Amino acid sequence: MIRLAVLGAAHGHVGYALDEAARRDDVTLVAAAEPDAASRAAFLAGLGDVPVYDDIATLLHRHEVDVAVVAGVYAQRGAAAVAALEAGAHVLADKPLCTSLEQLDAVASAAARAGRHVSVMFEKRFHPVTLAARRLVDDGVLGGLALVASTAPHQLRLPDRPPWFVRRDGYGGIAGDLPVHDVDLVLALSGATSGTVAALTGNSRPDVHPDVDDHVAVLLRAGSVAATIEASWLSPEADELHGHYRMRLTGSSGTAELDWGYGTLRVATHDRAPWTEPLPAGRPPAAYFFDALAAGAEPEISTAASLLATRVALLAQASAEAGGTQLPWPATGRE
Template identity: 55%
Template structure:
């Protein structure tokens, strides 16, 4: 039995953790904390104790796992306190909004021996699992280029005020590209490279800190990856998130369309590889299954820190004239396990 607590419910992704508690007999939702009353009342299930203060919740319930889904700029403190309270952490992205906070989280995880796992749902889509298999099977030869696009609907009138402030939201490039940065790292196995961020557009006079579009370019070993991210997708569109990624190798090209769930492959040999579509996983499913078994999640602390660090470096680059910044993983960082 896992005693799960939720710390922060400022974003709808909190449902990732709540869904697991609803679906699985081995997970008990023991409490939820959220400082804003409306969000607290909206997301607290009947019969579950709720708190305005996450510290009070941690002291009262000593959970095994804490799901952190609060205001972005406040997440680092909650993650660190949850780790020191003896809990593992599963978290919505972004894990934090500052590189300095990422360092505090890394130190707390190392000191406590607890895991930090980002709920990176793109990892578990069937199309992603199929694409990772084709790369591992060598169908595309040696990867050379990766490009992705991450359109999002802003729906500005529905967003809370903190979303448009630097101390609440952080930076565009520190947020939206984290999923795709994680996939670049998983697909390439790279341990170092450079990252450059560009994010000049700040369109709102009443929210001068908010940027609605940008891109990053990262080298990952010998692979060059470009990741576009923006809040410009039309609000009226029935297609809410047409995410796509192209993998270009020395022997073929694969296009991943996460909206349709399709993976199309083109090689010099017709019908050389037909992509299968394995069953996917829910965003928090793999991490909680692993933690219940007493093992590290596939997206464990090292992977969570790595994707977050590259994205935050891209944001820093964008604020410093788009100069390239070096990134590297610690020598002891374990690689993610191969898919079964």
């Protein structure tokens, strides 16, 4: 039986792990902790007899934990992950894993000492569109991958956001947050272990949220693949979608256009007219992690993959703060 605990619940994505635990008979939720009363009420209500604490240290002192879900205030996640690892638990984290390179180095060191997994729930990986596109790339249908272009607009819905979300000391930076899903996919698709990254950020509403930028453009070199990633908090709030997330893969033999918003994958090659690719069933965002632990295997989103995608995203943030300077990656770390 896998003993699960929640160490921070400041975002609805904590539900990925809680929902998966409820579906399984090999996982039991032993406790949860969240310092903020409003967040406890919003995201940890309905846990029945499961004890809920306002302090992570108290939870870890009182309970044996095999897996810790880290989904608190962004800037507090690195410390929560380190505490979990030092207590001997694996870490299953919402993105972003942390908000600074110093925090990331601390997580990487703690994971190495503990010999435990750190995995970020990059849920785009398990969407039917993504699974189908990865199959096309793996089968060589597109030829050698050359270019990736993605767009990830999000609705800000500011009245629904807590105060920490629009403060730099709580949120971190947009380049370290929103683009990380697509950074992870570029790394997974390319298999690259080194490259360069540069980014520019901006704030279209400094009168509303002066401390946090609301859009970013990332230029990522991953081995021989060049990727552009545009992300923002500027998705129209009257739109039916929280964000119309899309990606175009260009290879030497063809292209694939992923549309996560509407669940389609359009493909064209030099020797075949465009077609809509059939999609497989998707997977729940946290299933891969518990399936791997139950089998004694490394999770598909491994510690190395989680740390590297996070590092590249945080380096993008550092680049933006330096005016768009191109930075090498992995730069530091043991990914």
